[in-house]
Amino acid sequence: MEANTSLWHSYLGVIVSRERERLENFQRAEDILLTLLEGVHAREPRFLVDYARNLEALEFALCASEDAVTVEMPLRIEGDTLQLLACQPRDTPGGHPPGLSTCYLEVPSPGTDLEDWISVVGAMEHGDGARCLVPGKVLQHLKELLVSAIVHCQRCFLLQPGDVSAENLREDAMELSLLIRGSWKNIRFDIVPVVRRQQEPFQLQGRQIDRGFPEGSLQRATEQAHFVPASPHCWRSSAHLPILRLLHTVDTLKGPRLDSLRLLDQLRDQDWGEEGGRSGLTFNYLKMVLLWSTELFPSLEDWQDLEGSVYRLLVILLRCLAIQHLPHFLNPEENLFQGAAMDLASLYHKVESFARDPRRFLRFHFGHPARTDSWKADPNTRALLQLPSEDGSYWDTAYFDVLLNQFQVYRIQDSARRSAMSQLLSKIRQEIPQQS
Incomplete structure (x- = not known):
């Protein structure tokens, strides 16, 4: 029994020994990423910089492979004033029937900050004349700002040659991918614009709420709905950050x-x-x-x-x-x-x-x-x-x-x-x- 236990812990010990190096690699790449995102925010204050990357760092350290790191860039917008409308099948990914989490985000009128967004990125006219925030146009605007930020940082010698590669900034992608050099290896960051809205308390549909988790942790993890691009015209609800918050909560348990x-x-x-x-x-x-x-x-x-x-x-x-x-x-x-x-x-x-x-x-x-x-x-x-x-x-x-x-x-x-x-x-x- 002791020999068997030792085998499990020896295997784990090698895995854990690599985590500090992986975290250092992440933090070095993260510093470069934040420099670029701050440059985007300086040119367009409607895009906000979220400095809380501890959840992404935890996920990156745990993962054995070099998976991309998703980085949400919040829009400075009153998300609670937006109306959710069902997407048409033609606008959903692959033309599939719209799911429960896929929607248009309608811009009510009047609304000063929303009107500012419309003037910058444009709007899509819905069937009944409603104007909707278009994720494809938001992505295109963010892409242009990212490219400008990279060029500016290079000219000001804030970046070293090879620090950033923008070769993966594809026109049809629903995220903006950058390869950024860490302390010893490149990390891919997928930058995603996100609209945040408060939502109703989370319901577990027949399951015991918080079973196995500290009381209130599920509610806290899901108190905000995050909408990210699903297609050039539709948004979708993303569980990326709620799942990471729950993963962090699991880390606090015995x-x-x-x-x-x-x-x-x-x-x-x-x-x-x-x-x-x-x-x-x-x-x-x-x-x-x-x-x-x-x-x-x-x-x-x-x-x-x-x-x-x-x-x-x-x-x-x-x-x-x-x-x-x-x-x-x-x-x-x-x-x-x-x-x-x-x-x-x-x-x-x-x-x-x-x-x-x-x-x-x-x-x-x-x-x-x-x-x-x-x-x-x-x-x-x-x-x-x-x-x-x-x-x-x-x-x-x-x-x-x-x-x-x-x-x-x-x-x-x-x-x-x-x-x-x-x-x-x-x-x-x-x-x-x-x-x-």
Whole structure:
């Protein structure tokens, strides 16, 4: 047991040892980025600079790969005075039916600060004569200001040659990408204009509010709605910052929760990566799994050791891969796997092979990932993971306790919880033969 524990912590120790270097790299690139954004604000005060980058720094340090860092640039605008109108299918991304989070932002009249925005970037006439703030025009204006800020900083020797590359400023993108040199490596920042509005208190639709989280944390994380460009004409609600705030909240809880995320993300980058031209799991998917595990395993008893904590995330990830459905934590009706170009069956195979024999994977290596083709799937586990979930009965603690028990990492002493697991297991034993 001690040797097994040492293996997990040795693997984690190497991951953590790199974080300080990654943070220094981020902070150096962030200084350059803020210089540019301040230049944008000086030319156009309607774009504001948000100096609170601690959440993005935390995410960057946790992530094993060099994913882009999303930077929201708020518009100085009274967002609460804007009206939300449903988008037309022709204006939504890919021409798909408009979702609940996609909308036009109508500019009421009169409105002094809103009229100023209209005079700068122009407006789009809606069917009934309403004027709407156009995200495509806002992006174009911000792009021109960014280019001007780069040129000005270069002329004033505020930037060194190679500090910034604007080659990825594409006309059709819904974010403005800059490659900025850190202390030793370039970081991609995706700059996104954002309209902020206050919104109604967050509702969990049948779930227990704040379960697993400190009281009020979900309300505080979601008290503002953030609208970012979804297409040249439509805006969409973004959960980027609320999810980062919740991730920071998880960091304040007891137990190796973020360490579990670190460890699985290293495996994602090293052994569960892209294959055959298809994308793999992303850090964003694993963040969502961590938030679900925090809610579904609210007891401190679940987070006593690193191995058990990792398996809390693993059983949720395996369930989502098996049924090809990962619900968004704040919008559970949204399936994050929908439309993703991933081989979910292959990913399931890799993740379950790790869950069955982690010792083969808890090592750093270069070149090809660890082989999984010799591993034989357990049909009982697969049948258990693929139980139908239409009524949500298999998305609760008792069900995932059954899975933990299947992997022999349960170790829970709470009598009420053990009883709930036993009752559900009796029900499952009657249902599984019907699935074969």
